[in-house]
Amino acid sequence: MSRFLVRRVAFYLVTGWIAITLNFLLPRLMPGDPAEALISQMSRTMPLTPEQAAAIRQMFGGTQRPLWDQYLEYLGRLARLDFGVSTSFYPQPVSEVVGGAIWWTLILIGTTTVLAFLVGTGLGIVVGGRPGSRLDSILTPVSTFLGSLPYFWVALLAVLVFSMRLKWFPISGGWDADIPVGFTPEFIGSAVQFAVLPACTILISSFSGWLFGMRNMMITTAAEDYVLLGTAKGLRPRRVLFSYAARNAILPSVAGFATSVGAVVGGSLLTEVVFVYPGVGTLMFKAVSSLDYPLMQALFLVISLSVLAANFIADSVYGLLDPRAREVR
Template structure:
């Protein structure tokens, strides 16, 4: 039985038109999701194989190194053997056991915080990093991008002449140097703000006004240290993109039509110039989970970055392995988010994406 003939221009044509882009987006997201799932599996597998590629028995080597620094209990030694392999077990059995541990978030016991499980140690530090670095990432992106739009849309203006050299100067300063300068001047000489920790240790954690005020006060210096460099970076990138975009033909055509300066600046120029910044911001979110190691170490802020510093200093291999895996997976998740956002904004990405 033959299908009925639908006249050209009937309702099926708009439906097919709507259906095409939806299918294209679906295929694009499925391809990207499959790619990143494979990449995540490779990251997990490498995290399993690298310690076991060490010469000899890696678990015994690690136990010997740790025993030279701290006393290891039987539970801790058993935890190390589960994580880094027992030479008496086949590699495939170790791999299956390791995959089960990863999906259960069972990374053994921490050496530096014994007998606390590794995941509990990370769970205690993760909210501090997300609360500090995550908020700073969003705020610095908004301010830096807005400033770059205004300066790049009016290149040579007073704002551009003052803000651009200042932003370039800020990007050249090492983050740890800014942190040490703030500690010296604002912390010790002027005594305006606390220089370490996340809150006053004399306060009991809770939702009280005193505790929340202490958390905000302790976060000011680390937040300023991170935000200054990040906002300057977003500003310079957006400004350069705007300078290139305002000379494009479609922007010049919009001006020739007599549209207002604000409409041309934001609806035509900024909308297209923001594509790389939006994608870059999504990728930058993956670095939030890893924290800011140098900044958190200078301020002794109890986030993931400072936790990584402590794990290296105490040779806490189970904690280090879990942190490295968590950072790797978070970066992959952020890249998938960036690809997804870019695919929604720019249809050309869906055509060329693989």
């Protein structure tokens, strides 16, 4: 297992370095001149000195310095978590802007993604263990229909029905503006109230895929010889269902979790934009709208590294569940 983890860590370190390098190159390879766009954007709020304009050109490729020197400087600033100054939130540093939004996204999307996986997989085990039952005939078509709905459409429908018509939940935002931010019962209660509708939207749109995949794998696995042997030995049906069938049927779902994290994050960010939730999705929308290149660059890097971290965790769990994945070929 240790050799397997070392190989996985080495692979994801190299992949992370590639993501960091691409994040450096994209602003310098995209059409136009990002440096001049930034200078124009910042000049609307306050005049820039020639030295400040030269520093921006140096940072974003508008300079005659070799690309390798710029890359080394970029890595040095990245090691200090220095992403520059945000133009849309000037003069606030990018690290502070992202740090204030990332916790909202981690709590909302992280919790709902794991919950959707657990709920969908658990229901898939139940309906897959008894295919053709009344629960299966109802839950499977419903989950297939829900899984086909786009995130943003479900979010818009939820706002229309539960916020505008029924007025059960707030329309947008992350907390009541009249309540000061802090770890107080009033603020936490307000944040939970504002997060319920976005969380339910993400959960409804994503759990069905896990249910459908787990159900099909359970049906296939239940016909394997080792499962039939457990039944023939007189083991309790619950033990056969979970210890024999479900333990092996869940392996593709774990692998699927690793590969679909990127899609889940992308759809969830769209949900944040619909609800104007103060997370990374809304921040990305503001950065793109205002051509805030330092903020966009930092957000792209955070999202890429977060997806890689989730893939690494899922990949490691898969190796723990299936010893065959740890074999060195």
